[in-house]
Amino acid sequence: MPVITFIEFDGTEHQVDGESGMTVMETAMKHNVPGIDADCGGSAVCGTCHCFVETAGELPEVEPQEESMLGLRPDRESNSRLSCQLQISDQMSDMTVRLPEFQM
Amino acid sequence: MNQAVRQRDGLPDPLATPLEQLDVADPRRFEHDTWQPLFERLRRESPVHYQSYGPGGPGAEGDFFSITRYQDIVEVEKNWEAFSSEPSIAILDPEPDMSVQMFISTDPPLHDDQRRAVQGVVAPKNLQEFEVLIRQRTQETLDSLPVGETFNWVDRVSIDLTTKMLATLFDFPQEQRQLLTHWSDTATSDARITAGRGLSIEERRVIMIEMLEFFTKLWHQHQADDRESFDLIRMLQRDPKTANMVDDPLSYMGNLMLLIVGGNDTTRNSMTGGVLHLYDNPEEFAKLKANPGLIPSMVSEIIRYQTPLPHMRRTATRDVELNGTLIPKGSRVVLWYISGNRDSDAIANADQFIIDRPNVRNHLSFGMGIHRCMGNRLAEMQLRIVWEEILQRFDRIEVMGPPVRTCNSFVRGYHELPVRLHPLV
Numbered sequence: 001m002p003v004i005t006f007i008e009f010d011g012t013e014h015q016v017d018g019e020s021g022m023t024v025m026e027t028a029m030k031h032n033v034p035g036i037d038a039d040c041g042g043s044a045v046c047g048t049c050h051c052f053v054e055t056a057g058e059l060p061e062v063e064p065q066e067e068s069m070l071g072l073r074p075d076r077e078s079n080s081r082l083s084c085q086l087q088i089s090d091q092m093s094d095m096t097v098r099l100p101e102f103q104m
Numbered sequence: 105m106n107q108a109v110r111q112r113d114g115l116p117d118p119l120a121t122p123l124e125q126l127d128v129a130d131p132r133r134f135e136h137d138t139w140q141p142l143f144e145r146l147r148r149e150s151p152v153h154y155q156s157y158g159p160g161g162p163g164a165e166g167d168f169f170s171i172t173r174y175q176d177i178v179e180v181e182k183n184w185e186a187f188s189s190e191p192s193i194a195i196l197d198p199e200p201d202m203s204v205q206m207f208i209s210t211d212p213p214l215h216d217d218q219r220r221a222v223q224g225v226v227a228p229k230n231l232q233e234f235e236v237l238i239r240q241r242t243q244e245t246l247d248s249l250p251v252g253e254t255f256n257w258v259d260r261v262s263i264d265l266t267t268k269m270l271a272t273l274f275d276f277p278q279e280q281r282q283l284l285t286h287w288s289d290t291a292t293s294d295a296r297i298t299a300g301r302g303l304s305i306e307e308r309r310v311i312m313i314e315m316l317e318f319f320t321k322l323w324h325q326h327q328a329d330d331r332e333s334f335d336l337i338r339m340l341q342r343d344p345k346t347a348n349m350v351d352d353p354l355s356y357m358g359n360l361m362l363l364i365v366g367g368n369d370t371t372r373n374s375m376t377g378g379v380l381h382l383y384d385n386p387e388e389f390a391k392l393k394a395n396p397g398l399i400p401s402m403v404s405e406i407i408r409y410q411t412p413l414p415h416m417r418r419t420a421t422r423d424v425e426l427n428g429t430l431i432p433k434g435s436r437v438v439l440w441y442i443s444g445n446r447d448s449d450a451i452a453n454a455d456q457f458i459i460d461r462p463n464v465r466n467h468l469s470f471g472m473g474i475h476r477c478m479g480n481r482l483a484e485m486q487l488r489i490v491w492e493e494i495l496q497r498f499d500r501i502e503v504m505g506p507p508v509r510t511c512n513s514f515v516r517g518y519h520e521l522p523v524r525l526h527p528l529v
Contacts, residue, residue, distance in 0.1 A: 045473045068473070104223075
């Protein structure tokens, strides 16, 4: 099981075990990590689970729907992802995810 | 009770009448708050429902599909290439010669460029500054209210606070801010969607041109006074992609209408709706009194339950199948957010107002996808502050009579809500 480290905008770290079959967004919600809203519940149509992936193994490609939402973010960076699109598997390496200043 | 409710709107029984005889967009169902049974029936019997005539009944131009289930609405929102926001996000096509252009009615890449130009107005730095200002104004407004006598909450609180905020967003002269309310009301009062009670095309055009002239002057004044200000107009001016928008009057006018309506009708009606829903659900109000920490969650629930904009429209750019029904290219496709928000397959006990419900943020009132409301955080903040300040001052807000609701299928709101304030004991 990969360990996922969430770093809030103010630097607070949360280390949690990632469960196979869940998404990174669901993991954050389950462990009450602040900074992810997930207003659409995981359909990649709201953009409020935006995060920056600092270190990780191989990740799924950004699909067009995810891209269209990321494209609206003023704070987009090259490692921006929607955490609802990051499915966790047992084979996955540990992951460090930085959270943005705000979701919108 | 239902029978009486249905007769109140003067329309055929929504459960006993063949569906093809029912105009889904009839605004009188919103005016009389009798819209639920028809949408409940559509979700069950005909979730992708074709109506062969436009708003206004048989013979009216503008046939359209009604999408009423939560998941189907999300599917359409996702697929912005097949379901375009051009030429209009209202059921009716743009009026002749008034083909204003606003970014909500465009597709990428133009949409993204124009939206990004103004998005910064609701960035966290601005929101923090606004929070101080909004709280101060909210306190002033609430402190000026009469305690123990009946007054109209809509005028004294909802319109007052949202219009002051809107003036701030544009760096618009506060002493003339009632013009913003006037223009916002005009923009959504098309006679064709208000059972004939709105303004004619000509009347609206005259007023909208007045608005354009006023804002054109304001554009030039702001340009001459280029101080550090994060208002919407200066943001448009600073972004190279929108810096010359004033030279394209239809685009400037369209985007003004979008930002004025988006920042006004919506928050205003949620501010009134919240008072009403809490009064109608005393056990929820008791929860709130016992735990004011529920305010943020309650704000989301108020926005869901109110759904101040009941629908948006898309247009099919190709033949596309949705939930087993073929939607032919060129069709108008109306997403009834108000119905999706009451879809019990997506939201448990959707017809109930529950301020601490799980997943309270998962609602459709802000839309989804690339056209999702950009002012949502500001709106939530305004509502949160209003309730924080109300609880500091008043024991409860008593609703003294039935509300007077707007007769409009695009804006679900209120003209009047008579209330009486009870002081803290």
